[in-house]
Amino acid sequence: MDGMAVIQRVQLSGTITTHPMFSGVGYFIDGAMFGIDFDGLFYVKANGPLKQQCKQAGWRPYIYRKNQKVVTNYYALPDDYINNSERLGSLIDRVVEAAKHDFQSRLEQKVRPTKLRDLPNMRLSTEILLKQIGITSVEELREVGAAQAYVWVRDRLTLDVSERLLFRLEGALVQRHWMCLGETKQQTLIDRVLMLSLSPRSECTEQKSS
Numbered sequence: 001m002d003g004m005a006v007i008q009r010v011q012l013s014g015t016i017t018t019h020p021m022f023s024g025v026g027y028f029i030d031g032a033m034f035g036i037d038f039d040g041l042f043y044v045k046a047n048g049p050l051k052q053q054c055k056q057a058g059w060r061p062y063i064y065r066k067n068q069k070v071v072t073n074y075y076a077l078p079d080d081y082i083n084n085s086e087r088l089g090s091l092i093d094r095v096v097e098a099a100k101h102d103f104q105s106r107l108e109q110k111v112r113p114t115k116l117r118d119l120p121n122m123r124l125s126t127e128i129l130l131k132q133i134g135i136t137s138v139e140e141l142r143e144v145g146a147a148q149a150y151v152w153v154r155d156r157l158t159l160d161v162s163e164r165l166l167f168r169l170e171g172a173l174v175q176r177h178w179m180c181l182g183e184t185k186q187q188t189l190i191d192r193v194l195m196l197s198l199s200p201r202s203e204c205t206e207q208k209s210s
Helices: 003-009 048-056 085-109 124-132 138-144 146-156 163-173 183-198 202-209
Strands: 016-021 024-029 032-038 041-045 061-065 069-076
Touching (some): 003 024, 003 032, 016 032, 024 085, 032 069, 032 085, 041 085, 048 069, 048 085, 124 146, 124 163, 138 163, 146 163
Antiparallel strands (some): 016 024, 024 032, 061 069
């Protein structure tokens, strides 16, 4: 049973998104990753007691192979759960609750970055672009916002930049990987850029020429 079939079998309260992860498809709920879909099988995230339970029960872990073999803490759903909607729903609820708790804990443990280079998604090339338009600190980027910074990079530096830069900037500000923003948030950012692009560019022109 793949991930989408699992989602259809259980009722989850939250925003479900999917993104390519570890050669498969990662499933997220409200930004927290709770499963991986690979080759028609759904692997659920297991930490702490649940991980021990999965290992003791002999559940198959998801093995990610790239440069080397990595055994992850995601385990394939066994048939006795797939064939029992009540057990499946109870397990997924438990998995999701733990995933959300881990996700929130990581956010709370992060020290609020003060340097651009310490932000998530921030590449050296992106930091250089921001400094070229006068944004040299996290607070300045936060005050300007991702959409306006993107427009300035595009227009002041006359660069053909992709929307991925826009998403990376927003992800940096909200302390989240840009692929986890979700389609709704990404579209909101695109709409904001369009609105800024249609507004008078006198400010950009004046600052560029000064």
